[in-house]
Structure formats: C-alpha cells, structure tokens
Amino acid sequence: MVKEGTCIEARNVSVSFDGVRVLSDACVKLEPGRVHALTGENGAGKSTLAKCLAGVYQPSSGIILLDNAEIGFQGPKEAIGKGIALIHQEPLSFRELSVAENVFAGHLPKKLGLVDWKAASQQTTALMNQLGISLDPSLPVAGLSVAQQQMVELASALSRNAKVWIFDETTAPLTPIETQELFKVIRTLKSQGCAIGFVSHHLDEVFEIADEISILRDGRLIATKPTNDTTQKEVISLMVGRELLEEDFLSHSDSTQVSKPASGISVSELSGMGYKNINFEVKYGEVVGFVGLVGAGRSELAKGLFGLTPVKQGKISVGGQLAKISCPQDAMKAGLALIPEDRQHDGLMVDQSVGANASLASLALKSGIAVVNDQKSEKVALTIFQTLQLKFRSWRQPVRELSGGNQQKVVLAKWLLTQSKHLILDEPTRGVDVGAKHEVHKLIRSQANHGAAVMMITSDLPEALTLADRFYVMRKGEIVAEFSATEATQEKILSAASGHKEVSS
Amino acid sequence: MNGVRRELISASLIVILCLFAWIREPRFFEPQSLNSILLYLPMVAIAAVGQLPVILTGGIDISVGSILGFTGIAVGLMFQSNSHLPIVAAFLFSGLAGGLLGAVNGALVSWGRLPAIVVTIGTLSAFRGLTFLLSRGNQVDSTMLPSSFTNLVQQGIHIGSVTLNEPLLLVFLFAFVASIGLGYTQFGRNVYSVGNNIKAAYLRGISTQWILFSVYAFSGFTAGVSGAIYASRFGFVNPESAGKSFELTVIAAVAIGGVKITGGYGSVLGALLGCLFLACLNVALSVLGINANWQLMVYGLLIILAVLLDSLLRMTKRKAAV
Numbered sequence: 001m002v003k004e005g006t007c008i009e010a011r012n013v014s015v016s017f018d019g020v021r022v023l024s025d026a027c028v029k030l031e032p033g034r035v036h037a038l039t040g041e042n043g044a045g046k047s048t049l050a051k052c053l054a055g056v057y058q059p060s061s062g063i064i065l066l067d068n069a070e071i072g073f074q075g076p077k078e079a080i081g082k083g084i085a086l087i088h089q090e091p092l093s094f095r096e097l098s099v100a101e102n103v104f105a106g107h108l109p110k111k112l113g114l115v116d117w118k119a120a121s122q123q124t125t126a127l128m129n130q131l132g133i134s135l136d137p138s139l140p141v142a143g144l145s146v147a148q149q150q151m152v153e154l155a156s157a158l159s160r161n162a163k164v165w166i167f168d169e170t171t172a173p174l175t176p177i178e179t180q181e182l183f184k185v186i187r188t189l190k191s192q193g194c195a196i197g198f199v200s201h202h203l204d205e206v207f208e209i210a211d212e213i214s215i216l217r218d219g220r221l222i223a224t225k226p227t228n229d230t231t232q233k234e235v236i237s238l239m240v241g242r243e244l245l246e247e248d249f250l251s252h253s254d255s256t257q258v259s260k261p262a263s264g265i266s267v268s269e270l271s272g273m274g275y276k277n278i279n280f281e282v283k284y285g286e287v288v289g290f291v292g293l294v295g296a297g298r299s300e301l302a303k304g305l306f307g308l309t310p311v312k313q314g315k316i317s318v319g320g321q322l323a324k325i326s327c328p329q330d331a332m333k334a335g336l337a338l339i340p341e342d343r344q345h346d347g348l349m350v351d352q353s354v355g356a357n358a359s360l361a362s363l364a365l366k367s368g369i370a371v372v373n374d375q376k377s378e379k380v381a382l383t384i385f386q387t388l389q390l391k392f393r394s395w396r397q398p399v400r401e402l403s404g405g406n407q408q409k410v411v412l413a414k415w416l417l418t419q420s421k422h423l424i425l426d427e428p429t430r431g432v433d434v435g436a437k438h439e440v441h442k443l444i445r446s447q448a449n450h451g452a453a454v455m456m457i458t459s460d461l462p463e464a465l466t467l468a469d470r471f472y473v474m475r476k477g478e479i480v481a482e483f484s485a486t487e488a489t490q491e492k493i494l495s496a497a498s499g500h501k502e503v504s505s
Numbered sequence: 506m507n508g509v510r511r512e513l514i515s516a517s518l519i520v521i522l523c524l525f526a527w528i529r530e531p532r533f534f535e536p537q538s539l540n541s542i543l544l545y546l547p548m549v550a551i552a553a554v555g556q557l558p559v560i561l562t563g564g565i566d567i568s569v570g571s572i573l574g575f576t577g578i579a580v581g582l583m584f585q586s587n588s589h590l591p592i593v594a595a596f597l598f599s600g601l602a603g604g605l606l607g608a609v610n611g612a613l614v615s616w617g618r619l620p621a622i623v624v625t626i627g628t629l630s631a632f633r634g635l636t637f638l639l640s641r642g643n644q645v646d647s648t649m650l651p652s653s654f655t656n657l658v659q660q661g662i663h664i665g666s667v668t669l670n671e672p673l674l675l676v677f678l679f680a681f682v683a684s685i686g687l688g689y690t691q692f693g694r695n696v697y698s699v700g701n702n703i704k705a706a707y708l709r710g711i712s713t714q715w716i717l718f719s720v721y722a723f724s725g726f727t728a729g730v731s732g733a734i735y736a737s738r739f740g741f742v743n744p745e746s747a748g749k750s751f752e753l754t755v756i757a758a759v760a761i762g763g764v765k766i767t768g769g770y771g772s773v774l775g776a777l778l779g780c781l782f783l784a785c786l787n788v789a790l791s792v793l794g795i796n797a798n799w800q801l802m803v804y805g806l807l808i809i810l811a812v813l814l815d816s817l818l819r820m821t822k823r824k825a826a827v
Binding site for chain 2: 056075076077080081086088092093094095096097101105106107108110113114115156
C-alpha cells in the first residue's frame with residue numbers, strides 16, 4: 001500500500017528554555033521515501049529539533065511547514081492528528097495496561113460509541129504481524145522488554161497511519177540484533193513512501209540507514225549532506241568541530257599487569273534474581289567486558305553484586321576479602337562502586353543541583369559527622385567535568401535541565417570522585433556522544449592503569465572490543481563463554497550471546 | 506484475569522470478617538444487621554465511586570467530607586425556602602453544588618499544576634469554612650426537611666424484614682455508569698492512561714488537563730449527592746460535624762478495594778467491595794459492643810494495611826515473573 005507522501009520542514013527554527021537558546025535558526029526538511037538523519041553531540045539540539053517537528057516543543061521563532069504550508073502545532077495532539085509520529089528513546093508505556101490498549105491509547109476502536117475490545121485485540125495482532133513480531137495483545141506491558149515496548153509504540157504509530165516518522169535516539173537501548181529488526185521496519189516504511197527522521201549519534205547506524213545527514217553542533221545546523229557524498233570521518237569532525245585523534249592510546253594493559261596475582265572482584269557459584277552459577281574474576285588493572293543480549297542477566301548480576309537484589313547463594317570477594325553484601329551500603333563499604341544502567345531512576349537526584357549530585361557518593365562514604373566542604377569537592381569535580389566536557393551553566397543548575405548525555409556524565413563523575421578501586425559500570429556510555437565517549441573510554445582506561453578492577457557491562461560491541469582486556473559472554477543468566485582481547489571478534493561474541501553456535505573457549 | 510484475582514481478595518476479606526463477627530456474636534447474622542449495612546452503604550459507596558477515578562489518575566480528593574457538609578446544609582436551606590421542591594431536584598441540586606466545588610479542586614490541580622494533596626487539604630478547610638458562612642452557624646434540622654425526603658431510607662423494596670432502601674438505587678445507577686464509563690469509553694481509558702504515565706499520555710495526544718479537571722469535578726458531584734443522602738438519612742445537618750472524617754472512610758474503602766493508591770489500576774467493583782467491607786466492619790464493631798471511638802483508629806490502620814497488602818502482592822508477583 002503506497003501512501004500519499006507528506007513532507008515536513010523546519011525553517012529557521014529557534015528554541016529557548018529559560019532564556020537559554022538551545023536551538024538557533026535550524027532548517028531541515030524530511031521528504032517522502034527518504035531517511036534523514038539528525039546527528040550531533042549531546043546537547044547539540046538534534047532532539048530539540050525533532051521535538052519541534054512533532055509538536056512537543058513550540059519554536060520561539062521560525063516556522064514548521066507541512067506539505068509546504070505553514071502549520072502551528074499547539075501540542076503533540078495536533079501533530080499526531082496530521083500523521084506525525086515521534087518514537088522516543090525510552091518507550092512511553094502505560095505499564096499496568098495491556099499491549100492492545102497501549103497500541104490504541106487515545107484512539108481505541110469503538111462500536112456504538114463504546115470501546116470494542118475485541119476489535120482492539122484483533123487489530124493489534126494484525127499490526128504486530130505487519131511488524132513481523134508476535135505478542136499477546138492481552139499481556140500487560142510491564143512484563144515486556146524495552147525492545148518489545150518500542151515495537152508496541154511502532155504499532156501505535158502504524159495504527160494512526162503515520163506518514164512522517166521521527167525516531168529520537170530509538171536505537172540507544174537496543175542490542176545490535178534488535179537494531180537490525182528496527183531497521184527492517186524503517187526500510188519498509190521508507191518503501192511505502194513515509195518521510196523518516198532518524199536522530200542518533202551512532203554514526204555506524206546513521207550511515208547504514210540514512211539518505212541524508214544533517215549535522216548539528218551547539219544548537220546550530222552545521223551541514224546537510226547526502227550520505228553517499230560524505231564519510232564518517234568528515235561527519236565526526238563536523239560534529240565535534242575538530243579532528244579526533246585515532247584511538248591508539250587505548251592500548252590494552254600490558255601483560256605484566258594482568259599477571260599480577262591480586263584479584264579485584266571475584267565471584268564463585270553466585271546465583272540470584274535473573275542469574276545463576278556465575279564464576280568470574282576481575283583483576284586489578286584489568287577492564288573486563290560483560291557482553292550479551294539485553295535480558296541476558298548482566299544488569300541483574302550487577303544489581304546482585306551491589307546488594308540491590310538479594311543473592312541466593314555463592315561467594316563475592318572484593319580485594320581478596322570475602323564480602324557479605326545485603327544492601328548497597330555493604331557494597332560501598334566493601335569498596336565497590338556501581339554506575340547504574342538507568343541513570344534517571346537509579347543514579348541521579350534530578351531536582352538537585354549538578355554540584356550536589358556529583359559530591360553525593362563520596363559524601364556517603366565518609367563516616368561519622370563530616371562538614372560538607374563545598375569548595376574542595378567543587379574543585380575536584382570541576383577537573384572531572386572538564387575532562388568529560390560536561391555542558392552546564394552553574395553548580396546550582398538542577399540536573400533535570402541537562403540533556404540525557406550530560407546527565408550520564410554527572411553519574412560518571414559522581415562515582416569517579418569516590419576513587420573506588422572496584423568499578424562496576426553498566427552501559428557507561430549509553431546516550432553519550434562521540435567526542436565525550438572517547439573521553440569516558442580514556443577515563444575508564446586510566447582508572448584501570450592506576451590499578452582499578454573494572455567490570456564493564458556494555459551492548460556497544462565496538463566499544464567493548466577497543467576497551468576490554470577480557471570478555472565474559474552471558475546468555476539466559478549464565479556465563480557461556482570467555483574470550484581474551486586477542487581471540488575476541490564481533491562475530492564470535494554475537495554467536496555465543498545468541499546461542500546460534502557452540503563456541504569453545 | 507489479574508483484576509479478578511485482586512477483587513477476589515477483597516471479597517474474601519469480607520467473608521472472613523463476617524465469619525469472625527458471627528462466631529463471636531451470632532446476632533450478627535440477624536436481618537437487623539443487614540439493614541444497618543444497607544443503610545450505611547449509599548453515602549459511602551457513591552462518594553467512593555467518585556473518588557475512584559481521582560485515585561486512578563494518581564491523585565487524591567481529601568475535601569469530600571467538607572463538600573458533603575456544604576451540600577447537606579445547602580439542601581436543607583433549599584427545602585426551607587421551598588418545601589415543595591421535588592426530591593429528584595434536591596439530589597440534582599446537591600450534586601451540582603458539589604460538582605462546582607469539585608471543579609475548583611480540578612482547576613487548581615490541572616491548570617494550576619498543584620499537587621492534589623495540597624489542593625484538597627486546602628479546600629477541606631476552605632469548604633468547611635464556606636459551610637459555616639452558608640449556615641450562619643445554625644444546623645439544619647428535621648423541621649426544615651419534608652417528611653417525604655427524610656423517609657427515603659425507610660422506603661424501598663421490603664423482602665421479609667430486610668429493606669432495600671431507595672438510595673441504594675442511586676448506588677446501582679452510579680456504579681453502572683462508572684463501570685461503563687471507565688471500562689468502555691475513550692474518556693475512561695484515558696483516566697487509566699493518565700494514572701499510568703501522564704507524560705506518555707500527553708505525548709500520545711491525550712488532553713491530560715481536561716481529564717484531571719473532570720475527575721475532581723465528578724468526585725465533587727458524587728460527594729454532593731452523598732450530602733443529600735446524609736440529610737435525608739439523619740434528618741439534620743450540623744455545619745461542623747457533618748462529613749467530618751468522611752474522606753477517611755471513602756479513601757479507606759477504595760484502598761481496601763484493591764485500587765492502586767498511586768494510580769493506574771483498579772475497578773468500580775473493587776471500590777464497591779471496599780465499601781461493603783467497611784459497612785460490615787462498622788456493624789460488626791457495634792454488634793460486638795466495641796466502643797465507637799475505636800472506629801477512626803481502625804479506618805486509619807486499614808488504609809495502611811490495604812496499601813501494604815497491595816505492595817506485598819505486587820512484590821510476590823514480580824518475583825514470580827523473574
């Protein structure tokens with residue numbers, strides 16, 4: 001079914017929040033049957049621009065044109081009515097409600113003015129088939145994975161017959177395989193004549209899916225280029241505004257350090273909520289990557305180690321000492337530090353200031369009565385923030401005003417300030433832009449070189465391959481394979497993680 | 506499926522309570538107890554049906570007791586000025602007056618973007634003050650109310666010595682309308698969406714402010730109808746004591762009925778079962794000769810226990826899912 005094409009355009013759009021200009025004079029046009037990528041570093045304004053197109057934000061100046069006619073969206077409702085769909089990074093789910101109701105939220109099928117639940121369920125099944133997945137429409141959404149919840153959102157946009165689709169960092173929480181599933185859907189939509197906007201700072205993805213690339217930096221549109229006429233290197237230098245150095249300094253730790261006998265974190269026969277029979281060791285000076293598909297039990301393991309969920313059986317040793325961990329305080333006293341996956345909920349006090357958040361973890365470690373020495377902690381934090389290129393106005397600025405990537409940087413800073421020798425990093429660079437990602441990698445590596453034991457959970461395989469000295473692959477709650485940096489390849493890890501082939505290690 | 510299970514728990518609590526009361530005091534199963542239960546129900550049940558959508562959106566309406574007091578006085582004054590006023594008109598008037606006060610709550614919560622608990626604690630006091638101003642400190646007594654109005658609770662369908670009183674009809678009417686409204690209309694489903702994730706609801710194009718406004722206005726309307734029932738049942742309305750602590754009873758009923766106190770989950774059937782539980786408890790306490798002063802304490806503890814039970818059930822469910 002070929003739909004009539006619709007195009008949407010932003011012309012000289014500017015947006016300000018509390019007098020701070022986050023987007024100025026941006027122009028972009030999404031055309032039918034084309035995928036147009038918006039890319040840039042965190043805080044560059046790419047999400048803001050996408051949200052203007054979808055009616056979530058109203059530009060303070062400039063205009064939005066739909067099929068070359070000016071249109072003023074008062075809110076998302078009007079934009080949805082015009083066939084514009086915005087797919088968000090974190091799925092917008094109604095957890096207690098069924099899949100069918102999530103799909104048809106706000107426009108349930110009706111018979112004689114009353115909701116026709118049978119039709120809702122049948123149409124949901126049909127839409128799911130169209131997306132190539134099977135999901136019971138009566139299931140509550142609370143039990144679904146992030147990727148499944150995104151499919152529910154896609155089905156919702158399909159049910160509205162959306163003609164313009166804007167994906168706002170939609171691939172960020174997805175594994176590589178799930179990302180490919182999403183790309184299949186995007187290609188189908190494209191062939192049906194939909195106009196597609198794709199917001200991402202993952203250049204591999206951008207180059208794979210996009211026809212045009214618009215690059216933003218510091219709230220300004222820097223350039224729009226056809227994908228065929230440019231290279232990743234050029235796009236990166238346009239995003240960052242300078243050439244990035246090769247990643248040569250991320251050399252793996254030398255063998256003398258690895259052979260050092262002292263074991264930082266070691267675990268034997270550990271079982272708990274979502275993982276079982278786990279044995280592993282992370283030595284001082286080592287970065288060990290934990291890879292696997294989303295839902296393989298990696299984050300669950302991290303939560304168990306940090307005392308957030310109860311451990312059923314097994315032993316945890318930190319620095320050679322047997323640690324009894326039943327709550328996060330125990331874990332912190334044992335010397336562990338966790339950078340959680342869900343920064344919004346687990347890692348930050350979003351209403352508090354940047355300064356307060358950064359000093360929180362190191363404060364908690366001090367025993368007894370300690371006077372908060374603002375000036376001293378600010379000084380230490382400032383150096384870390386500069387290294388991370390954190391964009392913030394002042395110490396008093398609430399964290400909620402920062403962009404997603406900058407929030408992640410505050411979480412990182414918070415734990416780096418504790419100077420812990422045993423780091424558990426759960427997706428440390430999710431949502432962090434290219435330039436800063438590099439800095440985060442350098443920081444992680446330097447922590448290891450200064451003798452820290454680093455356990456790094458990541459779904460970003462290229463990241464794992466450049467950074468880690470060793471790998472554990474997890475599947476269905478168990479460690480199924482171990483690779484050294486020299487043996488590991490993307491293919492080997494993926495096949496072990498998905499269980500396609502038996503892999504001997 | 507899940508919903509049925511939660512309401513079964515509320516229903517079994519009622520059975521356990523009744524069995525317990527019956528073993529301690531066999532008089533509990535006499536028709537007179539049943540009559541007391543049926544007499545207790547309408548006032549609480551109608552306001553609970555109104556409180557339900559508010560709690561489903563993740564809010565709370567603490568002002569219902571004062572709305573009940575205000576409308577009770579208003580009905581008395583209406584009859585004083587015109588004793589031939591049709592009874593249906595009195596109920597309608599009382600409901601609309603309550604709806605007007607509820608709309609004030611709704612406007613402050615939705616367009617004013619204020620937390621519901623702050624708004625309705627404020628209006629709990631403000632509406633009580635308004636009640637004093639309206640009544641000039643005088644109470645409405647039976648001489649001001651026509652006997653056709655005060656007889657309502659004795660009238661109805663008699664089965665043996667049990668009376669299905671007329672206000673019970675209103676309970677059925679409200680429960681039916683609310684069940685259809687919440688389960689089978691776009692508006693009702695939007696109420697659940699808002700309670701589950703208000704930001705997502707807004708981004709999906711749902712008019713969240715209109716939903717918030719409406720649920721508080723509806724809660725006020727039901728509290729107003731309860732005000733008329735109060736006047737008719739007791740034959741007098743004291744501006745100070747009418748509806749005092751009523752909000753506690755109503756919120757306890759909804760919580761015991763398995764409605765998630767933070768919003769997004771619950772049903773009309775659950776809320777009604779919660780009311781039935783409180784009605785049985787009320788009668789059991791008096792049949793067992795327990796001092797009425799215990800009642801408030803018991804209600805307070807029940808709210809906490811109900812919410813505790815709910816979170817425990819959710820925890821075991823989550824564990825089972827892992």
